[in-house]
Amino acid sequence: MNDSILISPSILAADFLNLGRDIAAISDADFVHIDVMDGHFVPNLSYGTTIVEAVKRATSVPLDVHMMVTNPDETALWYADAGADLISVHREAVEDLSALADRLHERGVKIGVVINPATPVSDLEDAVDVVDLVLVMSVNPGFGGQGFIDATYGKLRELRELCDRHGVSPLIEVDGGVSLSNARALAAAGADVLVAGSAIFKAPQPAAVIRDMRELASIGRTSRKD
Ligand code: DX5
Ligand code: ZN
Numbered sequence: 001m002n003d004s005i006l007i008s009p010s011i012l013a014a015d016f017l018n019l020g021r022d023i024a025a026i027s028d029a030d031f032v033h034i035d036v037m038d039g040h041f042v043p044n045l046s047y048g049t050t051i052v053e054a055v056k057r058a059t060s061v062p063l064d065v066h067m068m069v070t071n072p073d074e075t076a077l078w079y080a081d082a083g084a085d086l087i088s089v090h091r092e093a094v095e096d097l098s099a100l101a102d103r104l105h106e107r108g109v110k111i112g113v114v115i116n117p118a119t120p121v122s123d124l125e126d127a128v129d130v131v132d133l134v135l136v137m138s139v140n141p142g143f144g145g146q147g148f149i150d151a152t153y154g155k156l157r158e159l160r161e162l163c164d165r166h167g168v169s170p171l172i173e174v175d176g177g178v179s180l181s182n183a184r185a186l187a188a189a190g191a192d193v194l195v196a197g198s199a200i201f202k203a204p205q206p207a208a209v210i211r212d213m214r215e216l217a218s219i220g221r222t223s224r225k226d
Contacts, residue, residue, distance in 0.1 A: 007213055010035060010200075011034060013144045033064045034065045041069050065088070066175065067089050080107045085110065086111070086132065090113075090115075090116065091127060092115075097127055115136060115155075117137055121155055134172055149177070152189075174194055180199065180213055187224065188223050196209075
């Protein structure tokens with residue numbers, strides 16, 4: 001079991017006119033989650049390497065880059081060069097996960113694989129052995145502020161079983177609709193990393209939400225049966 005629950009605030013919900021201030025407000029987080037959207041894999045366009053480089057200069061918190069793009073095999077390395085510490089690519093989009101994992105690992109960058117709500121856990125059968133992290137989407141990717149999909153709990157448990165069968169323990173991350181009201185249950189179901197955008201950045205005190213979320217999740221994790 002991984003040691004503590006990690007919190008990864010998604011800057012999609014930050015105030016972009018005050019991004020430096022918002023990054024400073026989450027200096028106690030374990031990651032900064034950066035959502036890269038290409039307007040093709042998902043029906044929204046966000047930001048690219050320029051923002052990753054700027055955030056890297058502003059913080060020592062590791063960068064967790066979530067790539068919602070059609071061609072991650074081609075573009076993931078741009079983000080490694082821009083300062084990403086962990087890059088997650090979608091199972092539905094990546095062509096050769098194992099080759100990409102080698103290329104990122106050579107550069108000292110970790111790799112994650114992501115599944116959409118409609119993608120079954122069984123599609124990760126050949127992926128869990130080569131990645132450092134698995135991200136389970138709990139909303140359809142593209143936008144912040146959506147409602148959490150309850151079927152995620154079952155997928156987390158199924159994913160833990162799959163990892164146990166393979167004798168591997170990648171970090172398990174959940175993204176979308178995560179808040180103080182489900183952090184505990186998510187950790188109990190097997191999540192190690194919680195991504196939260198609106199719940200953290202729309203709150204008056206983001207640092208307090210991070211602290212409370214970590215605490216609730218730690219309680220949930222203690223009740224996990226593994
Ligand atoms: C959705 C993104 C999420 C999003 C989460 O496509 O991958 O990271 O920012 O936002 P909230 O926490 O507001 O659901
Ligand atoms: Zn994300």
